[in-house]
Amino acid sequence: MPKILIVGGGYAGFYTAWKLEKHLRKGEAEVTIVDPLPYMTYQPFLPEVAAGEIEARHVVVGLRRHLKKTRVITAKVTGIDHAHKTATITPEVGEPWQESYDQIVVTAGAVSRTFPIPGIAENAIGLKTIEEAVAIRDRILTNFDRAANLPPGPERDRLLTVVVVGGGFAGIEVFAEMRALASSLLPDYPQLRFEDTHFHLIEAMSRIMPEVSLKTSEWVLKDLAKRGAYVHLDTQVTGAVDGNVELSTGEVLPTDLIVWTAGVMANPTVVRGSDLPVEERGRIRTRADLRVGTPDEVVEGAWAAGDVSAVPDLTGKGVGGYCVPNAQHAVRQAKLLAKNLVAVLRDEVPREYIHNNLGAVAGLGLYNGVFQSGNLALKGFIAWCAHRGYHGLAMPSWERKWRVIGDWWHNFWLGRDNVSLQTVQNPRYVFEEFAARPRPAAPEAPAAPAAAPAAPAIDPKSVVGEAAPVAGEKADKPTDAATPAAVEASAVAAPAKTETKAPAKKKAPAKAKA
Numbered sequence: 001m002p003k004i005l006i007v008g009g010g011y012a013g014f015y016t017a018w019k020l021e022k023h024l025r026k027g028e029a030e031v032t033i034v035d036p037l038p039y040m041t042y043q044p045f046l047p048e049v050a051a052g053e054i055e056a057r058h059v060v061v062g063l064r065r066h067l068k069k070t071r072v073i074t075a076k077v078t079g080i081d082h083a084h085k086t087a088t089i090t091p092e093v094g095e096p097w098q099e100s101y102d103q104i105v106v107t108a109g110a111v112s113r114t115f116p117i118p119g120i121a122e123n124a125i126g127l128k129t130i131e132e133a134v135a136i137r138d139r140i141l142t143n144f145d146r147a148a149n150l151p152p153g154p155e156r157d158r159l160l161t162v163v164v165v166g167g168g169f170a171g172i173e174v175f176a177e178m179r180a181l182a183s184s185l186l187p188d189y190p191q192l193r194f195e196d197t198h199f200h201l202i203e204a205m206s207r208i209m210p211e212v213s214l215k216t217s218e219w220v221l222k223d224l225a226k227r228g229a230y231v232h233l234d235t236q237v238t239g240a241v242d243g244n245v246e247l248s249t250g251e252v253l254p255t256d257l258i259v260w261t262a263g264v265m266a267n268p269t270v271v272r273g274s275d276l277p278v279e280e281r282g283r284i285r286t287r288a289d290l291r292v293g294t295p296d297e298v299v300e301g302a303w304a305a306g307d308v309s310a311v312p313d314l315t316g317k318g319v320g321g322y323c324v325p326n327a328q329h330a331v332r333q334a335k336l337l338a339k340n341l342v343a344v345l346r347d348e349v350p351r352e353y354i355h356n357n358l359g360a361v362a363g364l365g366l367y368n369g370v371f372q373s374g375n376l377a378l379k380g381f382i383a384w385c386a387h388r389g390y391h392g393l394a395m396p397s398w399e400r401k402w403r404v405i406g407d408w409w410h411n412f413w414l415g416r417d418n419v420s421l422q423t424v425q426n427p428r429y430v431f432e433e434f435a436a437r438p439r440p441a442a443p444e445a446p447a448a449p450a451a452a453p454a455a456p457a458i459d460p461k462s463v464v465g466e467a468a469p470v471a472g473e474k475a476d477k478p479t480d481a482a483t484p485a486a487v488e489a490s491a492v493a494a495p496a497k498t499e500t501k502a503p504a505k506k507k508a509p510a511k512a513k514a
């Protein structure tokens with residue numbers, strides 16, 4: 001039975017395995033998927049998770065729950081030796097091993113791309129995982145609790161200042177959602193005013209959201225400004241040491257929350273540990289039919305899709321001639337990849353991937369959004385409905401759809417559930433504080449002094465005028481030859497009786513011989 005190994009369980013990886021289960025006949029192939037996380041994250045919903053509009057667990061799809069016929073391995077792929085068709089699997093616990101395969105599908109996705117700016121690696125947080133979205137939400141809620149106990153001043157301003165780096169779709173969405181969250185919190189904190197909260201977005205280019213028209217992006221800028229969210233265009237971050245964000249304009253923004261959304265890059269662990277061909281931007285070189293290789297040469301048995309791959313955009317609209325790294329392409333590529341892989345197994349010809357972009361849609365907080373498709377642009381409430389409608393339908397499986405829709409329905413009637421669970425990062429703090437611990441060991445007693453050397457034996461006959469004690473007779477006090485230890489041992493060995501006994505008669509000393 002041919003073995004299919006899928007590297008990565010994100011959009012492309014999950015959908016590839018999901019569709020293979022539907023297209024493969026029983027016993028036609030064995031499918032294995034490897035990812036360090038046991039779930040796929042629906043990333044377009046991360047801004048809403050950060051704003052407390054969707055429960056975190058509802059935007060992830062459990063691999064084992066939804067892939068019933070696929071072998072799931074929770075580990076990393078740290079090496080691909082396609083020449084010998086083996087992959088190195090490295091689990092978190094245990095020893096690495098070699099996994100053989102006949103067909104490999106590389107869908108390892110992308111990670112946040114950062115630059116060597118002082119302080120960013122130590123103080124900033126990305127927005128690629130569900131854990132990051134939850135941490136952002138909890139940080140905002142916790143900082144409001146702390147700031148409410150402080151008088152006006154620099155420390156309170158620092159806690160209520162948020163800086164987002166990157167003006168693409170992800171940056172604008174999380175920026176607007178956090179601004180909406182902060183505004184909704186103010187009625188619960190009478191000590192704080194709207195003017196006390198500060199939101200700044202830093203963008204190196206002269207515009208935001210390149211996926212939409214310039215006119216639409218300008219409308220977004222004006223809408224954010226009305227809500228007290230400021231965008232710094234043509235500005236770069238030069239430092240972020242100790243929470244002080246330094247800008248190329250000379251301005252310094254003290255903050256306790258820096259969100260980095262300035263670009264992504266192909267997963268370097270998989271790409272660098274592979275012998276598959278890589279293009280200049282660090283992505284796996286992929287053909288239009290999603291097989292690894294060039295238009296003139298095919299790497300047999302190797303496939304790629306999603307953000308880790310450089311797939312030609314046959315519509316001619318892609319940046320640099322390639323499909324842009326977004327969920328829309330990743331999902332559609334995965335569905336076609338599953339069909340093409342099955343076709344190759346059955347000695348059929350695979351089809352080329354071609355997809356016209358349906359447009360771009362973004363949520364800008366509750367009841368506000370923007371949508372662009374060609375020359376058609378929608379703004380405000382109607383665009384917000386389009387945003388939720390599109391992503392609600394795109395969420396895989398009806399089980400996940402109903403959970404997300406349920407969150408929206410409950411929040412409509414009950415409002416946001418604004419409770420910080422930041423201490424979940426250290427869940428044992430209460431237990432550790434009050435847990436009983438063993439008492440420290442008592443100090444060891446000082447060592448007993450060394451016993452004095454025993455006195456030489458004395459012959460009673462050589463002593464004149466003094467009799468030696470008779471056995472069993474209790475001496476009034478120890479003699480010079482008796483040590484305290486010996487006296488104590490004697491007392492333990494023969495405890496004194498309560499009744500008295502007449503002393504034995506003493507013998508007269510013998511006369512000394514001449």
